[in-house]
Amino acid sequence: MKSDLLNQVLHAKFGFDHFRPGQKETLQAVMDKQPTLAVLPTGSGKSLLFQLPAYLLPGLILVVSPLISLMQDQVDRLRAQGHFKVAMLNSSLSYADRQALLSNIGHFRFLFTSPESLANPAVQGLLKRLSISMFVVDEAHCVSQWGPDFRPEYLLLKQTIKRLQPERLLMLTATATPTVCQDIVAKLGLEPSTVKVVKRSVDRQNIFLAVQTLADEDKKKARLLALLQALKTSGVVYFSSRKLADELAAWVRAHSQLKVSSYHAGQTRRERFIIQQQFMQGQLDVIFATSAFGMGIDKGNLRFVIHYHLPASLESYWQEIGRAGRDGQPAIAILLYCPGDESLPEMLMTPQLPTSDAVLNWQRHRNQSAILGPQGEVVAFYLQHGWSLSQIQKLFDQQLQRGQARLRKMLGYVHSSTCRRNYVLNYFGQAATEPLHSCCDVDQPDWTIEKLKLPTEKPAAEVAHDDWQERLRTLMGLSS
CATH class of the missing domain: 3.40.50.300 (P-loop containing nucleotide triphosphate hydrolases)
Known part of the structure; x- marks a missing residue:
């Protein structure tokens, strides 16, 4: 992708004369169809990285986003620009609105959705018929930090990407350690040597x-x-x-x-x-x-x-x-x-797994995840995908250890005697x-x-x- 063309679109459509650090390098890699992980600080203009390509590419830009409030904000901003048809697919929609959206899914240029909605086979069937010019995983650290023990549908993105075969893949986050970056790439089923990683300092000096x-x-x-x-x-x-x-x-x-x-x-x-x-x-x-x-x-x-x-x-x-x-x-x-x-964070991160009797009761009453206790929906996800209770216990123990390590680092910040x-x-x-x-x-x-x-x-x-x-x-x- 020629650098001059990106600059022209930036000025003509967004009114800026210069890219912020990391933006141009990310856009060039994505436009050249290289899977790209951009780790850019909060406030660095990550939304532009999937908005600008819409002026240069045909087809759908599919954005996986973790929160309804985040989707709503992004949808509102794009609608205010008035250049593209934009839709949001998540649990906030009524049945009628959801059906209307799905029946017209081919008319949209941007579709914002949650990993849970995207995991639906019917939704994937409709998307597979479309040309997806870009698949965006916004707040990509959620794949690593939320996927295993909070919202496991993030772990299904690997299969979804393989099934939909988007032309371009972009992963965005503001906060990811080197270990988390490696985990994002692994959990999305990507070969590390093929992924372009664009990193800028997380520091906000002001x-x-x-x-x-x-x-x-x-x-x-x-x-x-x-x-x-x-x-x-x-x-x-x-x-x-x-x-x-x-x-x-x-x-x-x-x-x-x-x-x-x-x-x-x-x-x-x-x-x-x-x-x-x-x-x-x-x-x-x-x-x-x-x-x-x-x-x-x-x-x-x-x-x-x-x-x-x-x-x-x-x-x-x-x-x-x-x-x-x-x-x-x-x-x-x-x-x-x-x-x-x-x-308090120690208590919140400690999992409460169901007993074997609760699992047997759940098997007799499918789709009633409350039977499995506070972590019912997550446990049900793994049981439905063939995991045993002992395997789930091992996974949760591993996540607990990682959470405890992160909490120790947080306490290190609190008690630091050197520059925070x-x-x-x-x-x-x-x-x-x-x-x-x-x-x-x-x-x-x-x-x-x-x-x-x-x-x-x-x-x-x-x-x-x-x-x-x-x-x-x-x-x-x-x-x-």
Whole structure:
């Protein structure tokens, strides 16, 4: 693919004069039909890597995406451009809407789908009749980290790619260690020597890194309120508990003038949409969120990310703090830690497998995965694919060991006595940086929020009621 042509499309269709680091190299490899894994930092413009080729290629661009919120954001952006027909296939669709989409699947240029929807044989049968110019695995680290013990349909992508025979294959992620990169390639059934790997530093130098250790939960709660009142800007606070996100959002509203709302998967789709739009429009100051909020959220003036609970891995932590400072201006990531906080992620990652009697009961009542306990759907997947309970136990034990190793690395970050930024870069197999003017609390122990001089944002205008209604109708599939 000629470099000049890519530059012409970039300028004519996207209004940019230059590619960001890693974009052009990735596009050239993909357009030349080389399987490509791009590891580019959050905010580096990964969506352009499958949007730009649509102006140069015929056929369908199929994007496998992990979250409905991420798909919806990408679909909305493409529809706003108005150049291509775009569709989304996932569990949010009604039966009628799903059937209508499938009956017209050949008319779309972009199809965003989940690995679970793509695993459906009927869907694959329809796609096999089409010319798929590009198969995109977005957030490709999910293949390695989520596939084995959380969403095993990711492991079926290998078979799907072989069956559909797409002309081009692109894998995108912001956070993958060298080991995870190797695992992605292996789990997708690719020969490593044939895969082009494009890597750029995961570093986001405009984000100041800090950890604050508190004696107990009450002091942590008080420190959170003090930080929010001092920051006075737009940000996100991450929790591992939906209940605590709700409770502390209400508590902060009662003890401050801040406009705060919680956001998690326990809310309805309509509620989450409204909260997200209020936040994007500046009508909310802070979101108290679980990991359900994040992928696809592109709010340029988000100035801070605070973690109230300890993340289970540096990968998830780095992914989440990458939502701050996407406009390139100074931002801050603060992790609040109490001794013993690691017990929660340890508990969440420990599998609860069914007994042999439960498996026998499940075999008598197929499709009732609840019989198999908290991990029922995942266990049922493996049982249906011929695995024994002992084989599943061995797999889960291996995943638990990997999870515990990642958690130890996360704790190493918390307790680091050397530069936190270089600790993270070393974890991702990347070179250390030169000392920055505004790096982390280890390098600059006398830091304060005032010294960081974070930009203050102007409040956004209220969104008209009619506009809200139209956006909501579009999201719910009710537009005329």
